[in-house]
Amino acid sequence: MAGIAPQKSGPAPQELELPGGKSGFRNWLDRNAWRDIIIAVPYVWLILFFVAPFIIIIAMSLAQSVIAQPPFRFDETWPYVTFENFDRLFSDFVYLRGYLTSLRNALIATALCLLLGYPMALGIARAKGVWRNILLLLVILPFWTSFLLRVYAWIGMMGSNSWFNRGLTSVINVFLPAASEINSVPMMNSNFAVILVVVYSYLPFMILPLFANLEKLDFTLNEAAMDLGSRPMQVFRDVTLPLSIPGIVAGCLLVFIPATGELVIPSLVGNAGDPMIGRVINDEFSLNRHWPMASAIAVALLMLLVVPIMLYNRMQERASEGVK
Amino acid sequence: MGIENTGKAWENLTAEPFIRIEKVTKKFSDFTAVNNVSLDIYKGELFALLGGSGCGKTTLLRMLSGFESPTEGRVWIDGQDMTSVPPYERPVNMMFQSYALFPHMTVEQNVGYGLKHEKLSNAQRQDRVKQMLDLVQLSQFAGRKPHQLSGGQRQRVALARALAKQPKVLLLDEPLGALDKKLREHTQFEIMNIQEKTGITFVVVTHDQEEAMTLSTRIAVMDKGVIRQTGTPTEIYEFPKTKFVADFIGSINQFAGTVKSVTRDKAAIACADWAGDITVHGDSSIAVGQSVSVAVRPEKISISKKAPAKGLNAVEGKVIDLGYFGKDSLYRVKLPSSALVRVNRVNDQRGRETERVAQWEDKVWLSFEPSAAILLKD
Amino acid sequence: MRQRSTFLLSVLCFGFAFFYIPIISMIIFSFNKSRLATVWGGFSVEWYFRLFKNTQIINAAILSLEIAVISATFATILGTMAGMALARFSRFRGRTLFSGLVSAPLIMPEVITGVSLLLLFVFMARYVGWPAERGFTTVTIAHTTFALSYVAVIIQSRLQSMDVSLEEAAMDLGSKPWQVLFDVTLPIIAPAMISGWLLAFTISLDDVVITNFTTGPGATTLPILIWGKVKLGVTPDINALATLIVLVVSIGVGLAGYLMYRSEKKRERDIQMALAANK
Numbered sequence: 001m002a003g004i005a006p007q008k009s010g011p012a013p014q015e016l017e018l019p020g021g022k023s024g025f026r027n028w029l030d031r032n033a034w035r036d037i038i039i040a041v042p043y044v045w046l047i048l049f050f051v052a053p054f055i056i057i058i059a060m061s062l063a064q065s066v067i068a069q070p071p072f073r074f075d076e077t078w079p080y081v082t083f084e085n086f087d088r089l090f091s092d093f094v095y096l097r098g099y100l101t102s103l104r105n106a107l108i109a110t111a112l113c114l115l116l117g118y119p120m121a122l123g124i125a126r127a128k129g130v131w132r133n134i135l136l137l138l139v140i141l142p143f144w145t146s147f148l149l150r151v152y153a154w155i156g157m158m159g160s161n162s163w164f165n166r167g168l169t170s171v172i173n174v175f176l177p178a179a180s181e182i183n184s185v186p187m188m189n190s191n192f193a194v195i196l197v198v199v200y201s202y203l204p205f206m207i208l209p210l211f212a213n214l215e216k217l218d219f220t221l222n223e224a225a226m227d228l229g230s231r232p233m234q235v236f237r238d239v240t241l242p243l244s245i246p247g248i249v250a251g252c253l254l255v256f257i258p259a260t261g262e263l264v265i266p267s268l269v270g271n272a273g274d275p276m277i278g279r280v281i282n283d284e285f286s287l288n289r290h291w292p293m294a295s296a297i298a299v300a301l302l303m304l305l306v307v308p309i310m311l312y313n314r315m316q317e318r319a320s321e322g323v324k
Numbered sequence: 325m326g327i328e329n330t331g332k333a334w335e336n337l338t339a340e341p342f343i344r345i346e347k348v349t350k351k352f353s354d355f356t357a358v359n360n361v362s363l364d365i366y367k368g369e370l371f372a373l374l375g376g377s378g379c380g381k382t383t384l385l386r387m388l389s390g391f392e393s394p395t396e397g398r399v400w401i402d403g404q405d406m407t408s409v410p411p412y413e414r415p416v417n418m419m420f421q422s423y424a425l426f427p428h429m430t431v432e433q434n435v436g437y438g439l440k441h442e443k444l445s446n447a448q449r450q451d452r453v454k455q456m457l458d459l460v461q462l463s464q465f466a467g468r469k470p471h472q473l474s475g476g477q478r479q480r481v482a483l484a485r486a487l488a489k490q491p492k493v494l495l496l497d498e499p500l501g502a503l504d505k506k507l508r509e510h511t512q513f514e515i516m517n518i519q520e521k522t523g524i525t526f527v528v529v530t531h532d533q534e535e536a537m538t539l540s541t542r543i544a545v546m547d548k549g550v551i552r553q554t555g556t557p558t559e560i561y562e563f564p565k566t567k568f569v570a571d572f573i574g575s576i577n578q579f580a581g582t583v584k585s586v587t588r589d590k591a592a593i594a595c596a597d598w599a600g601d602i603t604v605h606g607d608s609s610i611a612v613g614q615s616v617s618v619a620v621r622p623e624k625i626s627i628s629k630k631a632p633a634k635g636l637n638a639v640e641g642k643v644i645d646l647g648y649f650g651k652d653s654l655y656r657v658k659l660p661s662s663a664l665v666r667v668n669r670v671n672d673q674r675g676r677e678t679e680r681v682a683q684w685e686d687k688v689w690l691s692f693e694p695s696a697a698i699l700l701k702d
Numbered sequence: 703m704r705q706r707s708t709f710l711l712s713v714l715c716f717g718f719a720f721f722y723i724p725i726i727s728m729i730i731f732s733f734n735k736s737r738l739a740t741v742w743g744g745f746s747v748e749w750y751f752r753l754f755k756n757t758q759i760i761n762a763a764i765l766s767l768e769i770a771v772i773s774a775t776f777a778t779i780l781g782t783m784a785g786m787a788l789a790r791f792s793r794f795r796g797r798t799l800f801s802g803l804v805s806a807p808l809i810m811p812e813v814i815t816g817v818s819l820l821l822l823f824v825f826m827a828r829y830v831g832w833p834a835e836r837g838f839t840t841v842t843i844a845h846t847t848f849a850l851s852y853v854a855v856i857i858q859s860r861l862q863s864m865d866v867s868l869e870e871a872a873m874d875l876g877s878k879p880w881q882v883l884f885d886v887t888l889p890i891i892a893p894a895m896i897s898g899w900l901l902a903f904t905i906s907l908d909d910v911v912i913t914n915f916t917t918g919p920g921a922t923t924l925p926i927l928i929w930g931k932v933k934l935g936v937t938p939d940i941n942a943l944a945t946l947i948v949l950v951v952s953i954g955v956g957l958a959g960y961l962m963y964r965s966e967k968k969r970e971r972d973i974q975m976a977l978a979a980n981k
Contacts, residue, residue, distance in 0.1 A: 031410065034879045039794055042784035042850065046803040049847045053818035060821055070824060120717040123710035135714070137959045142721050145951045146908050148925050149944040152932050153724035156731065156941075163742075164727070200720070232707075254809060261811020263911050268932060278813045285817060285915075295821070298814050305811070312809055313802050316855075391870055411873045424871035428889045437885075438875030472972045489875065 060295035061085055071289045085296035095280065095297060099304065102277040105191060106259040109198040110206075113255050114248065116199070117206035121247075122240075124207075125214040136211070143204040151268055154197050158269070160184035193269040194276065198259050206251040213247025214240075246315070253312045257305055277301055340403075342367040342525055343388070343493060348397030350383050357383040359549035360397075365542075370519050370526040372536040375546035381529045382497065384546075388527065389418045389495050402492050412441075417491040421498045423482040425470040431457070431481050432466040438489045456484040459518060476507045483515075487522065496528045500535050512538050533573050537561065545569050562621075567700050570619050577625070577665050578700070579618045583610050590694060593618055597663035599639045604697040617700040622668035624696035627655055627682055632691035641665065643686045655682060657690055665690060725948060732941035749942040759927065759943065766907055766924040769838065773845035774902035778895055780846065781853025781902070786887075788854065789861035807848040808855065816915035819844050823916060836918035844916040845906040852905065853898035860894035861887075 062081035063072040074080050089095050124135045142150060157164040165184050173181045187193050217240065225235045263278035270276060275283070277297065285294035341364035350358040358380040365371045373381040386392040387399060390411030398407045406414055417438070425434050436453045444452065457463045460480040470478055479499070486494055499515060500508045516539060519526050530536050536543050537557040544554045545568075553560060553569045564570035567578065581595035581602065592601040593616060602618050610616060632638045644664075645656035655667040667690060669681060682688045732750075736743025753759060784804050787794075794800075807815060823833060823840045833839045868890065872882040888895075910925045917926065931940055 031879065034883060035791060038783045039787040039791060039800070042780045042787065042804070042854075043796070043800055045780055045847070045850075046784075046800075049819070049822070049843060050803055050807065053815075053822040056821045056825060057814075057818040070828075116713070116717055116720070119710055119713040123707075123714040126707075126710065133959065133963070137955060138718060138721070141952060141955050142725065144904055144955055145725075145948050146925065146928075146944070148908070148910055148928055148932070149728075149940075149947060150725070152928070152940065152944060153728040155932065156728055157724050162727075164723075200724070203717075203721070257809045258811050261813045263813045264929070278811065281813050281817065291821070294817060298817050301811065302814055309806065309809060313805055316805055317801060389874060391873075411870070412876045412878055416874075418871070418874045420867045420871055422865055422867050424865060424867040426868060426872070426886055426890075437872070437877075441876035469972075471969060472976050474976045477976070485871075485875070 057295045058299055060292055061299045063292040063295075065290045065292045067289075070291070072291045085293050086300070088293065089296055089300055095277075098275060098277040098280040098297075099301070101191070101274055102260045102262075102301075103304075105195055105198065105276060106256050106262075109195050109202065109259050110252050110256045112195070112199045113203055113206040114252060117203055117251065118210060118244075118248070121207045121210035121214055124211055125217075139204055139207055139211075143208075147201060148264065150201055151197055151265055154193075154200055155188070155269060158187040158193060158196075160186075160188075188269055190269075190271050191274060194262075194266050194271075197265045197269055198262060201265065202255045202259060205254045209250040209254060210244065210247040213244050213250070217243055246319070250312070250315060253308055253315075257308050257312070260305060261301060339366060341365060341400075342369075342402055343527070344398075344400040345384070345388075346398045346400065348384070348387060348394045348399065350380075350387060350392060351395045356549055358387070358394075361549070361551055363544060363551060363554065365525065365527060367525055368523050369541045370516065370528065370539055372528045372530060372540035372543045373546055374530055374533065374536040374543050376531055378548075379546040380549040381546050385418075385495055385497060385527065385529045388493070389416055390414050415492040416495060417486040417489055417493075418495040418497065419479075419482050419486045419499060421501060423470075423478050425478055425481055425485075427470050430467050430469055431462060431473070434470070434481055435485045435488050437485065442489060452488060456488050459487070459521075460484045460514075475502055476511065479503065479511065480514075483518070487518070487524070490522075491524065493525050493527060496526060498530055498532075499528060500530070500532065508535075515539060537573075545572060547572075562698075564619075564698060564700070566702050567617060567619075570698060570700060574621065575666055576619050576621055576698075579620075579663070581616060581618055583612050583614045583616060586610060586612060593699075597659060597661045598637070599660065602637045602697060603694045604699060605694055607699055610699065610701070614701070619698040619700050620692050620696055622654070622666040623670075625665065625667045625690050625692045627657070627667045627669060627688050627690055629682065629686070629688060631689050636691040636693060637697070638689055638691040640687060640689055643682050643684055643688055646682075646684055653680070655688075657688060659690075728941050729945045729948065732938060732945040734938050734941070736938075749938045750946075752939055753942050753946070756939070759924070762922050762924040762927040765838070765921065769842050769845060769923065770903045770906040773842045773849060773906045774899050776842075776846040777849035777902040777906075778853050778899045781850040781898055782857050782891075782895055784850060784854035785857025785861060789858045790866075804851055804854045807851040812909075812911035815848060816844075816912040819847070819912065820915040836916060837921035840916045840918070841913050841921060841923070844912050845902075845909060848912065849902035849905050852901050853895075856894055856898045856901070857891060860891050864890060 059081075060072060062083065062085070063074050064082055064084065065071065066073045075082060120139075124132060124139070127135055156162055159165060160183070165187065168185050169182060172185065176182070187196075221239050221243075222235050225239050226232075230238060260276075261278045262276060263282050266276040266279040267282070270279065281294050281297050281301070284290045284297060288294075343363075343365040345361060345363040345365075348358055348361050349356065361380075361384065373384060375381045383392060387394055388401075390406070390409060390413075393408060398405055400406065401414070401416065406416075426437065429437065432453055435456050436449055439449045439452060442449075453466075454463070457466055460483055462477060462480050462484065465473060465477065465481075470481070473481065479502070483499075496515075500511055503511055512535065515526075528536070528539060537560075540557060542554060542556050543560050545552045545560060547568060552572075553565050555563070560569065561573055564573070570576045570578070579595045579597045579602065581593040581598075584592040584594045584601055587606060589606045591604050591606055591610060593604060594601050595618060598618075604618065626632065626636075639659055641657040641659040643655055644658045645654075647654040650671070652668055652670045655669070657665045657667060659665060671680075673679070677683070731742070733745050733747060734743055735746035735748070784800075788797075788801055788804065791797075819840075820836075823836055826832065827834055827836075833843075868886055869882050872886045873879070877885060908925060909923075910929055913923050913926055914929070917923065928940060928943070931937065
């Protein structure tokens with residue numbers, strides 16, 4: 001597009017602030033209306049449909065559960081709110097276990113995504129020319145097909161009658177003595193299944209930010225390291241890995257945070273006796289109609305995730321400033 | 325087409341200035357980019373703001389175009405206060421450093437873009453666009469898009485687009501920065517020709533001294549938000565007022581000394597670095613005993629194996645470095661006082677290395693006329 | 703010198719196998735004659751025919767498409783505004799909050815957004831009267847809200863890599879800010895807006911959790927329908943549906959990839975031509 005232009009000196013290169021002038025509606029319309037409207041419209045929408053629900057759910061978590069329509073009630077007297085839901089949250093082991101299971105599953109899934117996704121992203125970044133785009137397209141393709149259907153595809157594979165399961169069983173039976181041969185590999189309705197499917201669904205979310213980071217790395221740095229005597233493994237450890245840390249952090253957050261609150265996957269392939277917290281919230285809300293309790297669980301989940309979420313936001317802000 | 329050239333108003337500086345920058349300061353939170361700058365630019369000038377990065381020249385330009393507003397001070401263009409007028413209402417147009425050609429429009433559409441706001445009929449608009457394209461010799465590329473043009477061609481489109489509205493002032497931000505050497509020379513002369521033809525007042529911002537010297541009628545040397553000196557290229561180069569300006573443009577030798585005697589036509593400066601006193605032309609502003617610097621440009625010093633004639637400032641030294649550039653040579657000569665002097669001489673005699681004026685380790689005589697010396701007091 | 707690493711190559715192969723074997727297995731079994739979705743009973747396309755006669759599925763698909771088109775369009779408009787606000791105006795009151803609000807839906811677990819939106823709609827129905835019932839409108843609003851974040855990120859990044867002097871040049875030549883927006887900014891970011899629309903469209907089409915919470919009776923989208931069926935087990939007609947969706951998406955992505963490749967090549971040729979005829 002433009003010719004090669006050296007960086008302009010002086011601050012605020014991306015600004016579009018115009019010098020002020022006379023006041024008046026006409027003037028506002030000409031000069032500042034565009035800016036005020038562009039900021040105000042999405043802002044109002046987000047306040048209405050993102051902040052307000054947020055406040056409501058916090059309020060709801062401080063209400064009482066009743067069997068009525070709607071199924072909640074605030075106390076008539078001061079302080080109108082109750083902490084009984086949070087009390088139950090911390091005292092009833094079911095909920096605590098739900099959080100722990102969620103965190104544990106999400107962490108394992110994130111680690112596995114990283115272990116598998118990093119080499120894949122690296123491989124794609126190093127691929128030449130057309131191949132790189134093709135590989136990228138092959139990663140993006142599952143991402144654009146229905147999430148639900150991808151989970152579904154694995155359910156098909158994991159069922160005890162599927163070709164996959166029976167094939168796996170035969171292979172395993174080869175190594176087992178005749179007495180303890182198994183009929184099928186028990187995969188469904190377990191934490192194993194949940195972790196497997198989470199990795200399957202969220203892997204593109206790890207690969208894409210990693211790829212974005214790795215493809216921008218200057219390969220001449222690797223060449224310089226090799227020129228100075230480092231072997232490929234060392235070059236990777238000393239040069240590539242440290243420089244890819246922003247990508248790693250972005251990918252991990254992008255997988256860990258939503259995975260913790262996963263609802264569909266635990267509902268379909270998870271262990272009903274050891275549910276993840278997303279499923280607990282859904283059950284409390286839809287099955288038990290305990291809106292205040294469900295809200296409290298959700299709010300607590302949010303508190304748990306607030307630090308990673310803010311970390312992610314800060315990274316985004318810093319990344320977008322780095323572009324300038 | 326074109327505004328009538330009213331003669332070289334800047335040569336006597338008594339006419340009414342066309343652009344007046346009055347005590348302008350620009351602060352960005354804790355950083356002062358432009359500090360109380362006042363400047364007058366006359367109609368028909370090709371004025372250059374010269375300085376390194378961070379000196380404030382770009383900020384000053386943006387205040388002329390309307391993209392920044394001064395924290396203090398006023399900006400006048402053709403007698404009108406333009407300080408708080410937005411860029412789309414100013415009779416000023418800019419040629420951007422990155423050219424900023426609209427990638428989704430053809431060359432024709434780019435050049436004609438600003439004309440939408442003028443009260444012209446369709447035919448008149450098309451005519452003007454054609455005129456502009458002829459001016460920059462790009463008529464046959466009218467239907468192309470920017471990415472189908474080379475760098476030099478894109479620049480000419482940017483120039484044509486900025487001239488299309490026949491603005492009172494044209495601002496150019498580092499116009500030659502992105503061009504390669506050959507193209508740069510060619511474009512320099514093109515810009516000068518176009519400016520003379522149209523008579524529009526040009527203000528150029530650049531960090532390139534050569535560019536400033538060749539292009540402009542007058543230069544303002546800027547540093548850290550202030551203007552150090554304003555003058556014609558000759559004034560800036562041969563008559564710098566401060567050590568900073570002397571050092572900034574080209575290279576210069578400086579010898580520190582004390583004034584020994586002053587008469588009406590000459591003065592003697594005692595310099596520790598130079599053997600003996602240096603004779604310079606008389607200057608009424610210096611007094612005996614004052615500390616001054618004697619500055620001499622490298623090309624004003626003669627170098628030879630034979631002792632020079634009387635009346636010149638002379639000293640003996642030894643050549644310790646020699647840079648051969650083909651058309652000229654740069655000598656670094658060490659004086660008995662250990663001072664290093666740069667001497668630059670055109671190689672006007674064709675011959676082999678051994679036939680040169682001087683070689684490494686040679687003992688040589690350096691000399692210069694009293695008129696070649698610049699006295700710097702700060 | 704780029705090394706050919708066998709390790710990377712084998713991981714890539716394993717990774718892509720991991721990605722595609724379940725999908726391919728699903729596609730193959732969609733042609734299974736037998737009702738038992740996991741045992742091969744012979745080749746048959748009857749499930750596809752059954753699919754086209756299944757009005758429940760077709761209605762759900764149409765509803766999903768309608769919601770997706772409308773919410774994608776609103777999300778693109780709002781998201782473009784938000785992206786512009788973040789990219790071009792660095793100083794306005796409440797900017798940090800705004801930035802947080804725009805990027806939060808991207809990673810927030812859907813169950814939290816879903817429940818909170820449901821509560822909002824319940825309150826709105828009670829105290830404001832609109833939306834009176836949960837259904838089409840509420841789902842569309844919900845989808846618009848979280849899709850706009852995706853669009854905003856895309857647009858913000860596109861604007862930041864765009865030369866701001868283009869907009870300044872337009873103003874310098876006499877256009878007021880509104881005109882600059884329509885003459886210069888929007889045409890240049892149009893491809894990014896289209897990508898944003900497509901992304902918002904896909905996300906809406908695919909969403910389960912938030913839709914589950916914010917929908918009402920009579921507004922069953924395709925994912926909700928599929929979820930209901932999947933809970934009951936694997937059946938060949940869903941295999942068929944899945945295969946169709948995979949097919950449509952593959953064609954779409956492949957086409958997009960090919961078009962991008964073509965325009966890149968054309969651009970390269972243009973640039974070569976310009977450099978060759980350099981003056």
